[in-house]
Amino acid sequence: MNIAAQADRTAQSITPEIVAEHGLSPEEYKQLVAALGREPSLTELGIFSVMWSEHCSYKSSKVWLKKLPTEGPQVIQGPGENAGVVDLGDGQAAVFKMESHNHPSYIEPYQGAATGVGGIMRDVFTMGARPVANMNALRFGAPDHPKTKHLVAGVVSGIGDYGNCMGVPTVGGETNFDARYNDNILVNAMCVGLVDSGRIFKAAAKGIGHPVVYVGSKTGRDGIHGATMASAEFDEASAEKRPTVQVGDPFTEKLLLEACLELMEEDAIVAIQDMGAAGLTSSSVEMADKGGVGIELELDRVPTREDGMTAYEMMLSESQERMLMILKPGSESIAERVFQKWELDFSVIGYTTDTGRLVVRHRGITEADIPLAALAHAAPLYERPWTKAEPQPLITLEEVPAPNSLLGALECLMGSPHLCSRRWIWEQYDHMVMADTVQRPGGDAAVVRVHGSDKGLAISCDVTPRYCAADPYEGAKQAVAECWRNLTAVGADPLAITDCMNFGNPERPEIMGEFAGAVEGMAEACTALSFPVVSGNVSLYNETNGVSIPPTPSVGGVGLIPDISTMATMALKRPGDVLMLLGTEEGHLGQSLYMQAMLDRSWGAPPPVDLEAERSTGDLVRELIRSADVSAVHDVSDGGLLVAIAEMALAGGHGVVLDALSGPLPAHAAWFGEDQARYVIAAAPDKADAIHKAAAAAKVPLRLLGRVGGDAIVLDGEPPLPLSVLRTAHEGWLPGFMAHG
C-alpha cells in the first residue's frame, strides 16, 4: 500500500481531537497539510507534532534568540550543533551545554533528573568530547510545600546516581527554594567536555547512499511524546503523564560513551547525533536536513525492547542511551566490532538518499514520506504579542527596617534555606572522580584541571530568580554578570556561556514580555563582557493552572585559568591578612535576601548592573590574583557584604575583626545591600599598598574592611558571633529539613 492510499485510509480517523492531543492547533494542522500536500498518516502526524513542538522548533523563541551574541575569537562552534565549543589553546577545546528537564522531573523526580543528566552528557560526547564535569541549577518550591522534600530527594539522588555511575564528576551548581516553583520545579543540567579541536564531530549527514546506523540501547515505549509534554502547561491531570517520562540506565550510557569515543578514533563517522527529545525522528531529520540529503529508514531493523511496536511508537520513543550515526561506506564492520566489544546494539537501519525526503518503512508499508524541508523549515514561527510590565521603582532605604542585631541577622540569613550550605546535596555527587577537581563544590566556581596540563576550566551556574521576577531585563543582565564574576573570582578568563531559558506560557503576552526583556538584558551583558552564548535551550510552559514560574534565565559559564597554581579560592588563609572591598557601596536592598528572609517580603527594583564597572573591577581582580597579591577572593552576591565575609571565614576556619562603618549608609544597607560588581579580597598587610595603587589606577573604589583573625565574626558594638555557632546554623538547615521536614 502506498503512503497516499494509507494516509487516505487513516485521514478519516485523524479527528480534531487527535490533532489537539498532538499539541497542534487547528491552524498548525492546516499548515501541516499544506506543507505535505495531503492529509498525513498517523505516523506522519506524530512526526510533525514532535518536530513542530515548542521544544524542538523554538517556534515562539527563535525570533528573540537571534538577538543574542554568539561569536568571538574564542568560539569554535556556536548554537546549532549538539553543544557549543570554545578554544582553550594548545589544540584543545571545551564543549558544553545546559539543558532543562523540568516537566519530567516534576512528574517523576528521580528518572526525570537522571535522564536530564544523561541527555546533556550525550550532547557533549556526541561531539567527540570526553565529559569532564557536570553541574546543575535546581529550583524547588517552598520548603513547607508538601511535595518539596520528595522532589529534592528524588532529583538529587537521580542526578547523583547517573553522574556517579558515568564516572563524570558533578562539581557544583545552585539551588533555590521559592513558593513560585511549587508546581513547576526546574532541573537544568550542564555538562562540560574536552576535545582536541581538530577532532570535533558534527551532525550534518553528508553523502548519498551512506549507511544510517543505530547504536546503544533498544527502543521501548517509554518517553513517547516527551517533547510534546514539555511544550504544554500542567494541570491536575499531569501526574497521568508519568509514562511519558523516560527511564535512564547510566551503565549503558557509560558503555555508549566509551564505544563512541573508541570509534571516533577510527576514520569511520560522517555524522553523529544523539537520540534525545523526539528520539529517532529528530535525530534523523536534523542530520539529514543539516547535510542537505534525504534519509530512508527501515524500522524492521530497529532493535526493540518489546514486540509489536508500531512505526508511530518507534519514531516517537524517547528511550535513552541511543545514538544515530552516518558512517562512511565500508566502515560498518569496524563500527560493529567496537559496539560488540561494548555489548551494545548495533544495526544499519537505513541509508542517506538524494530525495530530500524522510521515508519510513515498516513491515513492507511506507509509514511516512515527508519532504524534510517541511519538517525542519516549514514549522510555524511566531512573533507572539508581548507586553512588558512596568519595572518596580528603586526603593528608599527608609522603607526597609533595620534588624535588632546585625550579627543576629547574619546568623539567621546563613542558616536560612536560601543561603545555607548545600553540602547535603553535593556530598551525594561524586565530585572527585577523574582526579582533576582542583576546586570542589562550595566556592565561587568549580575548577577542573585540563587533564595532563596545568590549565584549569572554571565552571559556574547562575541566576537570581527574584531579581528576574522584579525586572527580567536587569535580572538577566545580573545572571550573566554574576556568572562572569564567579569565574573571575577563581582567577579565570571567562570564555562563553550556555543558557537555559525557563519561562511560563509564551501565548500570554506578559510571559512573552518577560522572555523578551530577559533576552535583551542577557544580550547586553554578553556583549559588554565579551561572553557570548554558544549553546542552550528554551523551556516554556512552566506553569500550572495559569500560574507561571518567575522568569528564570539560567546561565552556565566556562572560563580558563592558564595556570592552576594561580587559582584563587574564597577561604581565608592567614590571621593578620587585611580584608578589603572592591567596588561601590550604594546599599541596594530592593529584592535582597535580607528583605526576603528577614522581612518575608520582596519589593522594589533589583540592584542595577553597571557592566562597565563589572568589567573594570573583574579585570582588576584577575590581575591581582595572577600577580599573587591576594590570598582569598569572593564575589559579593546573595546576602551582601557581611554574608560574603562570613562565607570566607567559614571556608577558611578563620574569624574576622571588622572595622566600624564610617560612610553615610545605614549599617544594614551597607552590610546586606546586594550592590553588583563587587568582590571581597584578603591580602598580606605588606601587599595592601600595591593593591591600593592598582585599584586607584583602575578607578575601582576600595575600602579596608578589617583583619583576619580569631574564631568569630567581630563587629563593633555587638557581641562576637563565634564561627562554631555560625557553622552550626549554616550546615544545619538542609540536613535537618531533609531528615524531619
Next chain:
Amino acid sequence: MKASVIVFPGSNCDRDAAVALEAVSGIAPALVWHGDSEIPPSDLIVLPGGFSYGDYLRSGAMAAHSPVMREVVSRARAGTPVLGICNGFQILTEAGLLPGVMMRNATLKFICRDVHLRVERNDTAFTRHFTEGEVVRFAIANKDGSYYAKKATLDRLEGEGRVAFRYCDAAGKISDAANPNGSRRNIAGIYNESRTVLGLMPHPERLADPALSGTDGAKMFASLLETLH
C-alpha cells in the same frame, strides 16, 4: 614496578589509578580488559573503583565472575599483590579473596567526602611509607561502603592483624561519629591472610597529587614501588 589495572565495563577510576601509579613509578600500567583471560606479567594488580556492570544484581557480583577474575584469583593465590579500591574491594569480597560484604551506607545515600583513616600497621607492601597509627586523609565515594562480617570473622581479622585501615577523626580517635557509613568496627580496609591482597573503600589515588588538596594517598603507591621495585 609493572602494574596491571583491570578494566571492567563500568569501571571509572581505572584512569585515576593508572595516573597515580605512573606518577610514582614512571611506568604506565597495562590496562587489561575484563574479557581477556591473560594478564601480562605484573608486580601488582589493581581492581579500580567504579560501577562494574552497573553494580546490577549486587556491587561487584557480576565482575567477580568475569573471565579475567579467574586469572586475578590465581595470581593472588600465587602471591602477586592485589589492590582493590572501592568497587575493586567489593569485587574482591565477591570473588572470595577477602571475607565479608559491603552493605548500603547507613545513611542509605551516596557519600563523597574526605575521611580520616588510622593506618593499623606499616609492615606491609602497601603501607611501609606510613607510620603505625598514622592518621591519613583519603576520599570516599560510594553508596555501598558499609563493611559487614560476622562477629567471628571480625574477631579473626583483628586477631590476625588483618585490619588495614579504620575510619577515625582528625586526632586518630575511632568513634561512631567518625564512621561515615556504619562499617563494623570502623573498618575501611582489610588484608588477606598473607597481607598481599588489600581491599579498601577509600580512594588513595584521589589524594595523591598536591594540586588535589592532599597527597597522603601517594604514600601507598610509593610503598608499593619500594617493595616491588
